[in-house]
Amino acid sequence: ARLVESGGGLVQPGGSLRLSCSGFEFAFSSHHMHWVRQTPGKGLEYVSGIVIRGDNRIYSDSVKGRFTVSRDNYRNILDLQMSNLRVEDTALYHCVREEVGNWKPFDLWGQGTLVTVSS
């Protein structure tokens, strides 16, 4: 099983970016999925999550109203649409799988895709 992120890059403050994550060799549609970002100074920070059917989504206060998470269980893809980006959104963004069930730990992590917000 593995997760592969894509879509990172350099963007100016106020700009937008769409991250994608593909899941391979596991039952993607059986897992809640999440995004967690990482910076050298702040460590791991929870960003967003979406339940199996996609009808419930969670956002941290720092990204609420600017980021939108979605999923496509037919193509095994998790997306994160990021808008109105800020310098402080600069981070390595990991796609993360939650163990099967509810309120479970994160048992599979992608290597991450780097987002740099700078003018």
Added chain:
Amino acid sequence: EIVLTQSPGTQSSFPGERATLSCRASQSVNGDYLAWYQQRPGQAPRLLIYGAFRRATGIPDKFRGSGSGTDFTLTINRLESEDFAIYYCQYYGSSPQTFGQGTKVEIK
């Protein structure tokens, strides 16, 4: 929101020694939802411990989690080169999930 504070920030130890890492919650939490992750340089985090003391698949018994309420501990026995890494605790029993800031275990 539950805040997790890890200490020390950096733990310097010799190979073969034991390391004891702390994770303190800002309020009492259910240990059924407390996890520890290891992140080696250049790698993604991996799950070590869940439910405060249960080892994830493939994790050797040199890693031991313990604690309850507000105080949780990860003990690493007989440190080997591959154990020198950053360790994070996480509470996944509420939304949004929260992480501690991490403890770096480095070679002395």
